[in-house]
Amino acid sequence: MHADGTAAELAELPEAVREGLHAAAARFPILAPGAADWWLVLAPGGGFWLRPGPREGGFDLCGIAAEGLLERLAALQKTRNLRRFAGSSFSAEWRGDLDVWIERKTERGWQRLERDAVLHPGEKIRVRLLKETDAIYDVNVFYLDANFGVQCLRHTSTRLEASAREPLDLAREQTVTDDALGLENVLVFATPRTSASREIHLCGALEQRGLTRGAAPDAFEDLLQAVTSGATTRGPVATADARGTQSLLMTLRTEWGPLAPPAWPAEWAALERMLPAAAEEGKKSVEGDTGVGADELPDPWACGTRAALARSRPDGRPDLLLLGNSMVEVVLVDFDPADEQASADPAELVRARSFEAEAAFQFGVRRIAWYDRGNRGAFDFALEDADGDGVAEARWVRVEGDSRARWRREAPVALPWLSQAYVAPGNLRSATEKVAVSARLQALRSP
Secondary structure, three states: OEOOOOOOOHHHOOHHHHHHHHHOOOOOOOOOHHHOOEEEEEOOOOOEEEEEOOOOOOOOEEEEOHHHHHHHHHHHHHHHHHHHHOOOOOOEOOOOOEEEEEEEEEOOEEEEOOOOEEEOOOOEEEEEEEEOOOOEEEEEEEEEOOOOOEEEOOOOOOEEOOOOOOOEEEEEEEEOOOOOOEEEEEEEEEEEEOOOOOOOOHHHHOOOOOOOOOOOOOHHHHHHHHHHOOOOOOOOOOHHHHOOOEEEEEEEEEOOOOEOOOOOOOOOEEOOOOOOHHHHOOOOOOOOOOOOOOOOOOOHHHOOOEEEEEOOOOOOOOOEEEEEOOOEEEEEEOOOOOHHHHHOOHHHHHHHOOOOOOEEEEOOOOEEEEEOOOOOOOOOEEEEEOOOOOEEOEEEEEEOOOOOOEEEEEOOOOEEOOOHHHOOOHHHOOHHHHHHHHHHHHHHEOO
16 A cells, blocks of 8 residues: 555565565465555655554554565564464463463562553563472563564573472563563463473574474474464364463553653753744744744754753763753753763754754654664654654655755654664664663653
8 A cells, every 4th residue: 555545556566576475475465455464555765664454553664675575574474473372272271380470670679560561661570480380391481572573581491390389580670671662572381391301492493493402393393483484284283282382471561651851950051043033023932933834844953042951860971952942842862972061062062063962852732753863963764743642643754865855754654753763773772772772761751
């Protein structure tokens, strides 16, 4: 389909894409829109978006090149199949001798989460288990994030011996970050074993075959590989094929919650601005006025008559540049601030545009987020959230022209408005780096 929701013809796809989809038709059949799990959208500037169908839900996936389309579809299918695995005929029912739960760290200590709990970036969680019998199990734990990534949470021994009767951590303490937002899951596999059985490590089964230590692939490992790869499993599937493996799927939602700019600090600098002619004539208020129409993208640097440096954390370097009038209206965020920035003059930083921001956020009548996707020192991507619910309905892409760059608006979309994933290296950041960036962005959470 096209970005506006109208139907597109197969002939509009590049020839290589048509041929690839035809070759993979058994795995990725093309269906009527109402029956499809995902819609392939022809992006206005080239390439594709993948939009979840009515039965799937969630955010759009944008910026997919033709050569990477089938690979992305395979990744989606792998994660979806893992989510559907729990409770299916591929695994046994979850027995009462294993209690698995998720806890969140609070000021009162660790608290057990209720079903379908909402988590926010910066919060800490852990997965716990209590075995109430002398049975022996191999337990594998995965985190399925909102970006359809699959992360193994238990890299050490998977074995629970008969004597293991105390509550234990199935996975080490995890900090929630904002690189993936939406519905997420913790998936647990528990396989009955004997003291003579070799351990089953399913982390490897999702990446490559045959990693059960010292032996050929286990039958359940083979089954899991077939299911996640989208292969057809011929004939009826009995739980015996899974060696009695049980599966449990726990659902979470990660979101920022209400967002708002921080308050002005005690010290701020006045900015010299050229007022719009209409404002000088008293025809409109300067407060909150961007000077551009709704079909144009404002300049985040041009907002307001005040500027101030601020810190996202009391013990950190100044990593926020605040702009506005009586209220803060724009927040620029430097993901890697330099030491010398602490003594800089905010007014000079604005005049020279020398504050090295990777992202900027405008609050008010129009809620807009700008991102520097390539870490090139200039914003080249923007998202607009019309109703302030944290989901952007329109995106803006900077297009380099012959003489100067321009912004192209693309809508409708459904994308997280605030996420570090838009800034290079995106989801390739280390876990430590993701936590650090999320900590800076927490300055935008409403008190």
